[in-house]
Amino acid sequence: MNILVTGGAGFIGSHIVDAYLAEGHRVVVLDNLSTGKREQVHPDAVFYDRDLIDPAVEDIFKQEKFDAVNHHAAQISVTQSVADPAFDAEINILGSIKLLKLATSYRVRKFIFASTGGALYGKQNSYPADEEHPKHPMSPYGIAKLTVERYLDYFQDNYKLQSAVLRYSNVYGPRQDPHGEAGVVAIFCRQLLQDQPPVIFGDGEQTRDFVSVFDVVAANLKALVENFQGTYNVGTGEETSVNTVASFLIEASGKSLAPKNDPPRMGEQLRSCIDYGKFKRDHGWQPAQSLKQGLKDTFDFFANRHPMEANRE
Ligand SMILES: NC(=O)c1ccc[n+]([C@@H]2O[C@H](COP(=O)([O-])OP(=O)(O)OC[C@H]3O[C@@H](n4cnc5c(N)ncnc54)[C@H](O)[C@@H]3O)[C@@H](O)[C@H]2O)c1
Missing domain, CATH: 3.90.25.10 (UDP-galactose 4-epimerase, domain 1)
Incomplete structure (x- = not known):
């Protein structure tokens, strides 16, 4: 498969890139290196130093013809999202919607989204929380992830984009x-x-709930499989x-x-x-x-x- 990994210079994304390449996929990384590091990007991956919200991202879609998008780029700090919710929303909500729109315009089949289990359910009624547990995000960061999940449903229902939502605990x-x-x-x-x-x-x-990045990578390998779609918690319980x-x-x-x-x-x-x-x-x-x-x-x-x-x- 030809796969775009956004945030592929970051912590989780770079491990996913390594694993996808090891499985024989072609991998393209889009990352603005705001927290990611160039040296973490596997040398066999094609690298674009680009911001998610840069209109020129469309050129990459036009040129590369992706089968799948694995979306890990994000403003990741809960504290920062509280200090500047508009910036958080710009990257985490608008950036994700732009990517979804491009994915559908350029006929991408699958979209994998790194959501959160740790910041979505809020103060839990029961432990551990399953996917149906009420969502009470306590930060703009969590609200943004929940919002993007809703957009994924919308794009899946209306544009036949197969969506996989992985809600990580603390990786x-x-x-x-x-x-x-x-x-x-x-x-x-x-x-x-x-x-x-x-x-x-x-x-x-x-x-x-501390989950190893290597278990998270295994979840992202599963999510690539044909017909995998839906929302899944990725934690240890x-x-x-x-x-x-x-x-x-x-x-x-x-x-x-x-x-x-x-x-x-x-x-x-x-x-x-x-x-x-x-x-x-x-x-x-x-x-x-x-x-x-x-x-x-x-x-x-x-x-x-x-x-x-x-x-x-
Ligand atoms: N680490 C966790 O415990 C955890 C838990 C739940 C969900 N997540 C999600 O997993 C994803 C990866 O998180 P991580 O812990 O690896 O963080 P990270 O900061 O290491 O990775 C995020 C990557 O996105 C890039 N990036 C940020 N803004 C960008 C933009 N505007 N345009 C292009 N690239 C941009 C950064 O440079 C970085 O390489 C995020 O979506 C995060 O919300 C992480």
Whole structure:
């Protein structure tokens, strides 16, 4: 297949590009390098340094004749979306609609969208939340993802575009960005590498559902299959506290540091966890990576990275 991966220079997108190329697909990356890194783009991928909302994106569609679009480019910071909701909407809503319109105009068959399970359901009524759980996004970022999901339904119903929505929980792993939804992992790694204690906001008993980027990649491989369409949670169904993440990473670092507690952050969601049962039933996807080992691999990735690169963040 000929596949466009937007955000393919970023954390999750770059791993997907690697996997698609390994499966023999032709991959084109569109990324404005706002948070992504050129060196993360696989050398066998065709790279366009372009903004999602640049009208010249149409030239790429005209020239490349894609079979599928995998849309990962986004303004990823929840905090930034609260500070500047209009900018968030411009990239995450308008940018996505423009891409959907181009996909239909140039007869793309499949559109895969990176949505969120962590920021969509809001304060949950039940744990873990399945796909039918009420949606109460608590940030413009979450509202934008929900809005784009609705547009995907519209384009699928009216233009026969096959859409796959993958709602990730908190994704961690090598190359991850400290500003993303599982940013705490990258932040703790950096603090430990600088011989500083991991700083926990509040008592550290707040929970998240941490899923490995390699399991997320496996979900994106499944989504490419002919006739795959629908909305699926991509998480582990397990709640892990920030205290547990800190203790696994301290162990991985081999350092004798104890976490430091700062005052809680206003409005922080206390628990989040999503159910992947539907994905398992329909397509046999389930998480395979152990959190402890995954966090160790992530710590090792940051530890082995060039110090100049680490300081850039
Ligand atoms: N990391 C998580 O835990 C998580 C959870 C749920 C959903 N997601 C979603 O997955 C996707 C990838 O997130 P990530 O964690 O890899 O973040 P990331 O910042 O590493 O990747 C986003 C990529 O998009 C690019 N980009 C941003 N704005 C752009 C624009 N206007 N035009 C072109 N390129 C642009 C960035 O340069 C970057 O390479 C995002 O859509 C994000 O909302 C991530």
